[in-house]
Amino acid sequence: MAKNKKTTIQDLANYANVSIGTIDRVIHNRGKVSEAKRKKVEEAIKKLGFNPNLLARTLALGQQFMVCSLLPEASSPDSYWTLPKKGIAQAVEGHRDFGMQLEVFEYSLFDETSFVKMADAIIEKNPSGVILAPLFEKESHNFIDKLEERDIPYVFIDANIADRKNLSYIGPHLKGSGFIAGKLLNSILGPSDDILIIHIVKGLENSAHTAIVEKGFKEFFQAMEGKVRGKISSITIPTTVESELNRELTKYYIKNPGVKGVFVSNSRAHLISRYHALHDLDIKVVGFDTVPGNLTELKKGHIDYIISQRPVFQGVTAVRVLFDFFVYKKLPESVQFVPLDIIIKENVDYYINFQYQ
Template identity: 35%
Template sequence: MTTIKDIAKKANVSTGTVDRVIHNRPGVSEKTKAHVQKIIREHNFQINTIASTLALNKSYKIGVLIPEAGTENEFWSEPKKGIENAIEEIKNFKISATFFMFNQFDSSSYQDAFLNLIEGNFDAVLIAPVFHKETEKLINQLDKKQIPYVFINTEIKGFNALSFIGQDSYKSGYLAAKLMSVMVPNNAQILIPVFRLNKGNYSSINNRITGFKTFFKEKYASVKIKDLAIPYFKSIDAINSSLNDVLKDDIIDGIFVPSSSSFLIAEYLENSQLNNIRLVGYDTNKKNIEFLKNDTIDFLICQNPYNQGYKGIKLLSDYLVMNKTPKPIYPSPMTVVTKENVDSI
């Protein structure tokens, strides 16, 4: 049986060079590549990629760029758990991960973490590209180094990502509107509060809002939708003030929160005893579930964040170890969660 070492010896190159040729990775001249490929064909060589990786004592490093989970919202703790569990499962293949965490509401924090990741010279990268402009500015540095990357949670088209794992944000917003439509009258007024300092730079949020508005434009044009920017999401007084300003002048029938921060609005509604306003949001974090169970939140759309992190690492490990190219998109399910089914999700 011909081995990688046999091929390397006949070609008068290192086993590492043969490995790069087999897996079509950079770092080998065209002349050497052609020479090695000729010898491989002559010996009808077929490689067991997993065995060869272990035999070569090869290791891989994956850089992970995701937001840090906060006490206000633990959403990002779930992808992190998924990543850690996936790494534990594949540790025998000598794959490790290094986290680069950032504040999801601070674009400069994202940019700094991204720059630190780029300097790490990783074999592959898993990214939650929360900030569109900063991603557009920095992603070409990974492309230049020929470092493969996978996007999770937020899809940004037009880049060279191997794959995207997450929901179709537009369709999920459309679904949220369909849920809202069964609870409010045809002439309803709906509020969309956004907890962002610069909401124009958040692709997922914007796509959800677009999908939501499109549904009502197509189905119930008489419904009025009002946008509300709340920049100081950590200040309860700022949230209350912003909502008070709207509700003193308008009769609001429903509120759509296009993020995992529904609990902040739900708390206001409970304290103000506004039990007749319908509320739809995202994600089954602990605080959201609390308000879902007491009927302040009517529906939550879950996007399975754990699986996004877990599958992202598995796709990259398969690509690195087995040269297996993933599908362009792995859509996350749009699970509608209610008070009645939340304990079984």
């Protein structure tokens, strides 16, 4: 690789298969690094033509990069949203010596006004860049308008909004993830079994990404071309309070006893599977993401498949995109789909050990 190529520390980390923190410790000769890892990093620096002096000059100019993240609040330490936030925090820490700072803002998935309040607070900060999960579409458009007026670059994770000027979207192929969920659920159901899609969100009308996932799910069955399939219905439950959620499920199942398969369109499948187990219901479940509640229910056999969207990786990649843009003026790919991993009871431990090593 040419010596003048603008190699990043993330490139070094990828090449050497080590963390950004390890790269930082080797470059600055501090902290403990095994000899094997040090040799890998030194080889990467040589092979990729990395010039740390470029970053040193950036620091000498006193440049600071304030990144603001605006993601849903984590309802508990085991919530899905702790995972992309973990990735963002880790990546910013790895770039801290190069002038990057992070300020975290959170909004409630059940209160659009909280999104508006946090978005306005970010605008007042006038940050260098923003990482955004645009789950309230209307409010996100208004926020994005203000970012673009001020030439503040921004990156989407987890959900995308088309025809905006975001640097990149980093997340799942939404329709594809729904299609895969449909194929998985169909594989473990009888041909005439009814299916229920459950959205646990404030309102489907302002959650375009959720509607896209449902569309992908239904497209799988539409592609079956005449094969017998039971009824496919969907409901939206605007709460994560289990007593309220259970009440809604009870009312639905009393009226629809033919349901044998459920697809939960977000990371809260464990709430549904716990209800099934409590009432001794033999209903297959497919959901998203390796949050602790889902993993517990998967190991118990109450969830059949989990589709992982690599949320930690999404957060790390979003920071890398902004850093490369700040320092190198490097434009990323406009869409960066993450792999969709299929997790079952038999491979879950291997996957978790690999994902977080």
